[in-house]
Amino acid sequence: MLVATRCPACSRPHAWNVGTEHPPDGAQVAHFLVPVQRMWDDVVHTCRHQRIFCSEDCVDNWIQSTSSTRGYVMDLSTLWRFAAHWYEGRMDRGYVRREPAAAAAYLRSVGLSGSFWGL
Numbered sequence: 001m002l003v004a005t006r007c008p009a010c011s012r013p014h015a016w017n018v019g020t021e022h023p024p025d026g027a028q029v030a031h032f033l034v035p036v037q038r039m040w041d042d043v044v045h046t047c048r049h050q051r052i053f054c055s056e057d058c059v060d061n062w063i064q065s066t067s068s069t070r071g072y073v074m075d076l077s078t079l080w081r082f083a084a085h086w087y088e089g090r091m092d093r094g095y096v097r098r099e100p101a102a103a104a105a106y107l108r109s110v111g112l113s114g115s116f117w118g119l
């Protein structure tokens with residue numbers, strides 16, 4: 001799948017061919033603004049602010065220019081592991097979403113940690 005975006009801080013374009021075999025190459029980072037405990041307060045706002053930036057410097061510039069509070073920054077490999085199975089089975093009949101303990105275990109298994117993720 002082709003994933004293409006622009007850095008929210010500097011508008012630099014980025015694109016990757018992302019597959020299931022391995023994470024995409026790149027030193028870019030993903031920034032998630034809204035902590036897990038607040039994600040469902042306004043899920044559109046939450047998803048709109050899960051973005052890929054050129055670097056942590058661009059995250060910091062964006063945080064400052066938007067007067068936002070820094071969220072969670074992860075590298076592309078962590079983002080890829082996180083995304084790889086998060087919605088697994090979602091389109092299957094009888095799908096049941098993860099219970100909180102199973103969700104926490106999944107988040108830990110892909111390398112996420114800390115209070116941002118409720119861990």
Ligand SMILES: [Zn+2]
Pocket residue numbers: 007008009010011012053054055058
């Ligand atoms: Zn940038």
